[in-house]
Amino acid sequence: MNAEHTRFPGFDVPAQHRHWDPVTAGxxxxxxxxxxxxxxxxxxxQAVAAVLxxxxxxxxxxxxxxxxxxxDARLAEAQxxxxxxxxxxxxxxxxxxxxxxxxxxxxxxxGQDFARCSEKEQDELxxxxxxxxxxxxxxxxxxxxxxxxxxxxxxxxxxHPDIWSEIGFPGPAYPxxxxxxxxxxxxxxxxxxxxxxxxxxx
Amino acid sequence: MSTVRDxxxxxxxxxxxxxxTNHRLxxxxxxxxDTDEVDLVxxxxxAGGSVLTQRLARGGWRVAALDAGPFWDPDRDWVxxxxxxxxxxxxxxxxxxxxxxxxxxxxxSGRGVGGSMVHxxxxxxxxxxxxxxxxTRDRVGADWPLSYRNLRPYYxxxxxxxxxxxxxxxxxxxxxxxHRPHPVGGNGEIFLRGARAAGITAxxxxxxxxxxxxxxxxxxxxxxxxxxxxxxxxxxxxxxTHIPDALAxxxxxxxxxxxTRIEVDQRTGLATGVHYVRDGITRFQRAxxxxxxxxxxxxxxxxxxxxxxxxxxxxxxxxDQVGRYLMVQGAPQTAGRFDAEIRMYKAPPPEVSTExxxxxDPARPYKRGFSIQTVSPLPITWAEHVAAQGHWGDNxxxxxxxxxxxxxxxxxxxxxxxxxxxxxxADEKDRHxxxxxxxxxxxxxxDRQLMRxxxxxxxxxxxxxxxxxxxxxxxxxxxxxxxxxxxxPRHGVVDxxxxxxxxxxxxxxxxxxxxxxxxxxPALTIMAVAARAADRLRGSNR
Numbered sequence: 001m002n003a004e005h006t007r008f009p010g011f012d013v014p015a016q017h018r019h020w021d022p023v024t025a026g027x028x029x030x031x032x033x034x035x036x037x038x039x040x041x042x043x044x045x046q047a048v049a050a051v052l053x054x055x056x057x058x059x060x061x062x063x064x065x066x067x068x069x070x071x072d073a074r075l076a077e078a079q080x081x082x083x084x085x086x087x088x089x090x091x092x093x094x095x096x097x098x099x100x101x102x103x104x105x106x107x108x109x110x111g112q113d114f115a116r117c118s119e120k121e122q123d124e125l126x127x128x129x130x131x132x133x134x135x136x137x138x139x140x141x142x143x144x145x146x147x148x149x150x151x152x153x154x155x156x157x158x159x160h161p162d163i164w165s166e167i168g169f170p171g172p173a174y175p176x177x178x179x180x181x182x183x184x185x186x187x188x189x190x191x192x193x194x195x196x197x198x199x200x201x202x
Numbered sequence: 203m204s205t206v207r208d209x210x211x212x213x214x215x216x217x218x219x220x221x222x223t224n225h226r227l228x229x230x231x232x233x234x235x236d237t238d239e240v241d242l243v244x245x246x247x248x249a250g251g252s253v254l255t256q257r258l259a260r261g262g263w264r265v266a267a268l269d270a271g272p273f274w275d276p277d278r279d280w281v282x283x284x285x286x287x288x289x290x291x292x293x294x295x296x297x298x299x300x301x302x303x304x305x306x307x308x309x310x311s312g313r314g315v316g317g318s319m320v321h322x323x324x325x326x327x328x329x330x331x332x333x334x335x336x337x338t339r340d341r342v343g344a345d346w347p348l349s350y351r352n353l354r355p356y357y358x359x360x361x362x363x364x365x366x367x368x369x370x371x372x373x374x375x376x377x378x379x380x381h382r383p384h385p386v387g388g389n390g391e392i393f394l395r396g397a398r399a400a401g402i403t404a405x406x407x408x409x410x411x412x413x414x415x416x417x418x419x420x421x422x423x424x425x426x427x428x429x430x431x432x433x434x435x436x437x438x439x440x441x442x443t444h445i446p447d448a449l450a451x452x453x454x455x456x457x458x459x460x461x462t463r464i465e466v467d468q469r470t471g472l473a474t475g476v477h478y479v480r481d482g483i484t485r486f487q488r489a490x491x492x493x494x495x496x497x498x499x500x501x502x503x504x505x506x507x508x509x510x511x512x513x514x515x516x517x518x519x520x521x522d523q524v525g526r527y528l529m530v531q532g533a534p535q536t537a538g539r540f541d542a543e544i545r546m547y548k549a550p551p552p553e554v555s556t557e558x559x560x561x562x563d564p565a566r567p568y569k570r571g572f573s574i575q576t577v578s579p580l581p582i583t584w585a586e587h588v589a590a591q592g593h594w595g596d597n598x599x600x601x602x603x604x605x606x607x608x609x610x611x612x613x614x615x616x617x618x619x620x621x622x623x624x625x626x627x628a629d630e631k632d633r634h635x636x637x638x639x640x641x642x643x644x645x646x647x648x649d650r651q652l653m654r655x656x657x658x659x660x661x662x663x664x665x666x667x668x669x670x671x672x673x674x675x676x677x678x679x680x681x682x683x684x685x686x687x688x689x690x691p692r693h694g695v696v697d698x699x700x701x702x703x704x705x706x707x708x709x710x711x712x713x714x715x716x717x718x719x720x721x722x723x724p725a726l727t728i729m730a731v732a733a734r735a736a737d738r739l740r741g742s743n744r
Contacts, residue, residue, distance in 0.1 A: 007603050020282065021277075021281075021282065021433070023277070023278060023279075023280075023281055024281040024282045024283055024286070027281045027283055027286040028281075028283055028286065055594075055595060056594050056595060056598070057594075057595070057598065057599065058595040058596040058597075058598065058599040079288060079293070080293055080295070080307075081291075081293065081305065081306075081307040081308065082291055082292055082293035082294065082295075082296060082306050082307025082308070082311060083295075083296045083297070083298050083305055083306040083307055083641075084295070084296075084297060084298070085297075085298060085299070085303055086297050086298065086299035086303070086640070090295065123595065126594070130592065130594070150586075150589045150594065151586065154582060154585035154586060154589055154598075155285055155582050155585075156285075157585075158284075158581040158582045158584075158585045158602070159283070159284065159285035159286075159582060163581075164581065166599075166602075166603055167581060167602050167603050167604075167605040167606070168545075168603075168605060168606040169547060169580075169581050169605060169606075170547075171282075171283070172281070172282040172283055173282055173423075173425035173426060173427060174282035174423070174425055174427070174433045174434070175423070175433075175434075176423075176425070177423025177424055177425045178387075178423070178424045178425060178426070178548045178549070179424075181385065181386070181387035181388065181424055181548045181549045182386070182387060182388055182391055183388045183391050183392065183540075183542050183543070183544060184388075184542045184543050185388070185545075186543070186545070187548075190545070192543070193543060193606055193607070196541050196542075196543070196607065197541060198600075198603075198604065199539055199541075199604065199607075199670055199671065200597070200600045200601045200604055200671075
């Protein structure tokens with residue numbers, strides 16, 4: 001986690017769980033467990049995936065969301081998005097192939113495993129894939145590899161209730177719903193942005 | 203016309219005790235044996251299949267409606283959460299190809315009783331009269347074998363049954379809606395404000411969410427999770443708008459039953475029933491008539507997988523029409539940044555729309571047009587929008603922490619039907635051993651021009667409302683076509699009544715029969731076409 005947690009001071013989404021219906025609460029609170037068993041990735045793939053996801057999501061420190069483990073769980077269950085590109089294998093195989101390719105890039109460029117490279121080196125290796133755009137990377141369409149990584153990583157990360165606190169989103173809204181809708185209107189359990197002029201472009 | 207309840211009592215058959223499912227009605231449901239020759243077996247309980255089932259059950263037909271997915275209970279099966287709603291989508295393997303491949307799954311493919319309307323936003327605009335004759339008017343697309351006038355009474359009937367809320371509608375064939383427009387949230391307010399300042403007419407609606415109680419369906423609570431299945435029973439889907447009434451009139455809904463093949467008697471040329479798999483066991487349901495309503499990917503796939511000696515290239519595919527002219531709408535989504543808090547996750551995502559740019563404008567270099575609507579992505583979909591700008595790492599986190607300040611609009615651009623945009627069978631097989639669908643899609647020049655024009659209008663609206671930065675993601679929305687209706691078998695798979703040209707007792711009653719798509723969300727039109735087909739069946743046959 002870390003980074004932008006202070007825009008919504010005191011906003012704590014998981015603390016609101018008593019207002020959620022029990023089925024939703026079960027699903028959402030289950031994501032907060034730190035118990036993570038890897039069943040899909042090999043240890044080598046796990047090491048690359050964990051660092052890749054943390055770099056994609058700007059995660060540092062001890063309280064990181066276990067994004068790679070959440071992706072592993074999806075792939076172990078073959079919980080795909082319901083399609084694959086004709087020029088990429090199905091998602092599980094595509095993950096294995098792309099993690100191996102990233103490891104390969106690290107060993108060629110820096111003579112060591114991706115996970116042991118410095119953050120700067122890791123970021124450069126990742127950026128190089130994004131920069132390829134529609135060109136090929138290890139025989140795969142780089143843009144679609146990028147889409148695979150960010151799609152799975154963002155789906156896991158922005159499903160986590162602690163991250164909702166970071167962005168001001170109250171999460172589950174049943175059966176409570178909202179009463180104050182409209183521009184600059186908040187319900188009592190929502191927290192005003194303390195830094196509203198923090199436009200990322202300014 | 204009789205009252206809604208006299209025609210369709212679904213909303214009154216739901217419980218009014220705070221739960222969402224009438225378990226007694228389901229437990230008491232009529233059940234046919236595989237060996238019973240039912241009057242009609244329907245394949246798929248989405249927008250088209252459910253309306254057909256309800257109408258014919260009312261007409262005294264013995265109808266069994268099979269669906270590959272579950273018979274949902276909103277209390278038990280649905281959550282107020284984005285990632286936890288993954289099981290609402292059809293996620294069996296499929297391959298996408300072409301120069302502009304279209305993602306499926308959560309984008310456009312539902313499963314279970316209620317179909318894609320379980321997770322659609324809830325917009326239910328009518329098509330315009332021009333949509334039924336784009337070839338005559340503009341020499342693009344195709345003319346339907348029926349006109350807007352043929353469909354109008356069915357539009358009106360379905361709008362009452364859902365019911366639809368919205369302002370008086372000035373576009374297409376001007377009309378009113380049975381329910382008053384809903385109040386708008388931050389995102390709708392920005393759209394209305396920006397449109398007014400930019401000189402564009404925008405209206406609240408049309409949304410298939412009752413404004414007030416409707417039967418035993420409660421009022422919307424504006425929680426913003428329309429796309430995750432409505433736990434409230436406020437947003438319309440066939441699960442609550444047509445299936446309860448169908449059950450009360452003796453139809454059977456057989457869930458978790460994947461139809462794998464339509465059987466045709468090689469001697470008579472008539473369909474005799476469907477092969478399906480339930481609980482791992484292969485079965486055969488006999489039927490006097492078959493209606494396929496599996497939507498634009500699975501309907502063509504089922505026909506192609508039902509090849510036989512008489513139909514070596516796929517059922518009803520004598521003229522190589524099955525799977526072709528599959529359409530999606532270009533759906534660029536443009537967001538604008540405001541210092542004020544918009545909090546677009548509050549209130550239903552479908553709020554406000556404009557159809558001012560829907561028709562061909564002779565002053566423009568392209569044909570046909572687009573509509574613009576509020577879309578209000580929740581965090582995961584919003585992250586996709588932000589990541590599409592190239593942001594990752596700390597930069598992505600910074601953008602995402604700004605979520606409450608963004609307003610988001612989406613366009614629906616009328617992409618034209620093309621024969622090579624189609625479903626074929628891939629080499630790959632699913633867990634039933636059946637070849638999976640391969641969907642190939644490529645855009646044309648007119649399509650690309652529409653996308654650019656729509657993005658420009660959305661940027662203008664957001665800037666006029668006071669936005670700082672604007673960012674856009676290129677997306678697709680909806681599916682229609684793939685087994686289109688036509689005047690003759692060389693140009694389509696079914697006639698105006700949804701009857702296949704090749705097999706007289708085989709019907710297709712879903713979005714795949716639409717020859718054009720306009721810039722409208724397709725659910726209402728799919729229902730109206732199915733309701734009309736049901737009327738024709740009741741009048742002619744049996």
